[in-house]
Amino acid sequence: MNELEQQFLHQLESKLWNAADKLRATLDAAQYKHAVLGLIFVKYVSDAFSMRQDEIKAELADPEHEYYLDPDGLSADELAAEIAAELEQRDYYTEQNVFWLPPESRWSFLQNNAPLAIGSVELTIAGKPKKITSVGHLIDTALEGIERDNPKLKGVLNKTYSALRIDQAKLVELINLIATIPFNHKTLNSKDILGHVYEYFLGQFALSEGKKGGQFYTPASIVTLIVEMIEPFEGRVYDPAMGSGGFFVQSEKFIERHAGQHAVDPLTQKQKISIYGQEYNHTTWQLAAMNMAIRGLDYDFGKEPASTYTHDQHPDLRADFIMANPPFNMREWNVGVDENDPRWKYGTPPAGNANFAWLQHMLSHLAPNGSQALLLANGSMSSTTNNEGEIRKNLVTNDLVECMVALPGQLFTNTQIPACIWFLTNNKGARTDKANRKLRDRKGEVLFIDARNLGYMKDRVLRDFTTEDIAKVADVFHAWKTGEAVNGVSYEDQAGFCKSATLEEITKHDFVLTPGRYVGAADEADDGMPFAEKMASLTDKLSEQFAESAKLEAEIKKNLAGLGYGI
Structure with missing residues (x-):
């Protein structure tokens, strides 16, 4: 994305949020989030419909076109x-994957009639007269x-x-x-603009809602890091705690970045990834579905x-890639769950913490041959409490753990709990993966990456990863898996950063x-000073500081005595 595109998007998000912030005084953030994002969805599908209408008009006037x-x-x-009648033909829109909108669902109808609906x-709705009792009723009618x-x-x-x-x-x-x-926009397509607006609003609402809102939102840089490491080029992708569907969106973007084409196979016209998800919260489930629909993704x-x-909505699913950011340290998760549930193959998780569930x-x-990645609390x-140590031992001894990544603090809008990423796989043997990488035999090995010193403070409270940070971690991981250089990076243990x-050893x-x-610990630079000389220098400096401390203490006592306080 070039500088002009970034400037356009930043100006857009600043304008939208500042204005929207003034309007939400009467609603809590959770309600307002869905009110705003629902209307943004209507505006997007309506704009897409209008743009397709303009294309059809041009085609109807072109003697060289079949229309x-x-x-x-x-x-x-x-x-x-005749033109007006042709513009109402549904097939012209659906053949281009554009949602067909009845007149009452088009943005011009909504905006023109909203002031009238205040009372x-x-x-006329669907060809019949209908009494609209409020602006909210008008919007609901458009959505229906x-x-x-x-x-x-x-x-x-x-x-x-x-x-x-x-x-x-x-x-x-x-x-x-x-x-x-x-x-x-001249260079940005409408889906990119909409996706950016959605991601920005979700992040801002997560901040506004605090812990409750943030549990459905994973910062984009963490999602990108996981996707870049797990590489879901094609196959079945599953998120059992999907929130607004961020992992699916990034999976599509990953394919576009690395395969140089859209996430649809140009020959079969089929989606390269099959998307499966599950979500408990009803409005968030709806939000995720809208997030997929606006991108034309089947799910x-x-x-x-x-x-x-x-x-479980997908009991028979065996996914190639599983990614999730489940709620951290969730309590009382096991109500209605059998202790002998076959899922607890490596040990029964404690009732007080759902991490291993x-x-x-x-x-x-x-x-x-699948791979999975999930964010968990450190x-x-x-x-080692309540069977957790035993479960972890069983996971290690069954050679399922592939990589552990420690993350820096202050990455999340909703919690200060330090977090890590677990990468697991059913097969560490030599094979060719979905990304067409030839993987070496990694049986009996686990890669540890300490990324706590990466990232930058993007404001006073939140840390973020740069593109270079993400590449540093992902390239080391892939170089370790393949035994070959990846983007110029060959794997070797680095003190303070990575260890196979x-x-x-575990x-x-x-x-x-x-x-x-x-x-x-990372190796410190050698200043060339012999140890004995360095020790003497440090001892002298410490003595000076002790002397200065004693001098200050005497001065304080003197001043207090002058005020009539004896010590």
């Missing part, structure tokens, strides 16, 4: 009527029309605007604000929002998987 409408023998009014107004005429969106859109306790005039302001989002999120523990649930869905790497350890550390135990 050419010959004006011979037609009056101006008849020609205009009450009768409008989109769902009715696009079966893949059935049950996906959040039609609750009528129930929002918000000044209807404020809702009109919100519509007028979102109307200013330009989904057309299977199960029949309904449901608990991954008690109502998530991990083993994912393993139960992993294909024979405690998962060392805890054997199962014997056993000596009582199966604790904290990277710091294995990578050690």
